[in-house]
Amino acid sequence: MSKQLNSILNKLPHATASKNASLAISEAENPRTPNLKSAKEKMSRIVAPVPYSLKQELKRYVVEHPEETEKSLILKGLRTLGFTIADEYIEDKRKK
Amino acid sequence: MSFVIVLATSKGGAGKTTLATCLAAHWYNMGMKIAVIDADPQGSIIKSYDPEGPMGCISVFSDPETTIGNTIKEKKEDYDLIIVDTGGFSNQTAAMALVNADLALIPSKASALDIQRAIETHGLIKDLSFTPERAGNPIVYRMILTMTVQGTVIARQVKQELKEMGYLLLDGELHNRVVYQEGTLDATPPNLLEQNSAAAMDVAAIAREISLVREKIEISTKKIA
Numbered sequence: 001m002s003k004q005l006n007s008i009l010n011k012l013p014h015a016t017a018s019k020n021a022s023l024a025i026s027e028a029e030n031p032r033t034p035n036l037k038s039a040k041e042k043m044s045r046i047v048a049p050v051p052y053s054l055k056q057e058l059k060r061y062v063v064e065h066p067e068e069t070e071k072s073l074i075l076k077g078l079r080t081l082g083f084t085i086a087d088e089y090i091e092d093k094r095k096k
Numbered sequence: 097m098s099f100v101i102v103l104a105t106s107k108g109g110a111g112k113t114t115l116a117t118c119l120a121a122h123w124y125n126m127g128m129k130i131a132v133i134d135a136d137p138q139g140s141i142i143k144s145y146d147p148e149g150p151m152g153c154i155s156v157f158s159d160p161e162t163t164i165g166n167t168i169k170e171k172k173e174d175y176d177l178i179i180v181d182t183g184g185f186s187n188q189t190a191a192m193a194l195v196n197a198d199l200a201l202i203p204s205k206a207s208a209l210d211i212q213r214a215i216e217t218h219g220l221i222k223d224l225s226f227t228p229e230r231a232g233n234p235i236v237y238r239m240i241l242t243m244t245v246q247g248t249v250i251a252r253q254v255k256q257e258l259k260e261m262g263y264l265l266l267d268g269e270l271h272n273r274v275v276y277q278e279g280t281l282d283a284t285p286p287n288l289l290e291q292n293s294a295a296a297m298d299v300a301a302i303a304r305e306i307s308l309v310r311e312k313i314e315i316s317t318k319k320i321a
Contacts, residue, residue: 004226015160016189080185
C-alpha cells in the first residue's frame, strides 16, 4: 500500500471499528446491554491541541445545544467509533 | 471485462443500498452476471439475503473490512459487473473500495446535510484519485439524487446548483416511491420482478446513463493502453 493511501486511511475510522463494531451495533439495538464501564472507575484526562476554528465551532454548538458540553460531544464521537462509554460519563452533571 | 461500481457517501440513509440492489436487479434482468458486495458493516443486504428467494439469482457477498480490495479483485474474474455497497459514514473500507472502483456513485437526497456529505465524499474520491494505486487513473464519479419527489422544483434546483459548482451528476433520479419500502419487507428490489413499473423505469434510466459512462471509461482505457 502506498504512503499516500495509507495516510488517507489513517484519517478514517475502521468500518467495523475493529472488534468494537459488533459491540457498538448491539449497544445501539439494545442500549441496556450491560457492557458499560463501572461508574466508580478512576477518571483521567485527555488534552489534545485542536484547530482554533474547531474549538470555536464546538463552543457555538454548545451554546446552541445547552444539553451538550464539549466533553459530551467528544465522548459521543468516540462512542460512534465503537468505544464503550457509559451514559453517566456523557451526561453533564453540573446542569442537573 | 468486469466493471466495478462503488456506491459511497458518508451520510446514512441516502439510498445507497436501495440503489445498489435495484441496479443489480436491472442488469441481472438484462442478462448480466452480477455480484453485489455488501461492505456496509450494518450488513443491510447480506442480513436480508435469502439465496432461495427471488434475490437468489444475484450473488451477494459480504466484506466490511479493508480486505475489500482483494475481494473485489477476486470477484472480477467471475462476474460481468460488481456493485459494492458501503457504510453510511467515512471509513477505511469505503475508501479501499473506492480505490478499486471503475465508477463511484454518490447518492444524495436533495437536502443540505446530504449534499454536504456528498461533497465530502467527492473530496475523498479526489484525494484517493492521486494515490499511486490509481496510477494516473482518477476515479470517475457521478452524484445521483435519491428519494426525490417527482415533479417538484427542489431536485431540479439542487441539481442545477451542483452542476454550476462543477460536480458531475446523473440526470436520472431515484424517486421516492413506496415500492422501495415494500421491497425491504421481502428483501426484493421492486424492479427485479416488475420490469414495467415506474420504479423499474427510473432505475433503467439511471442504468442507461451509467452504461454510457462505462462506455466512455472503457474507450479512454483502451486509448491509454
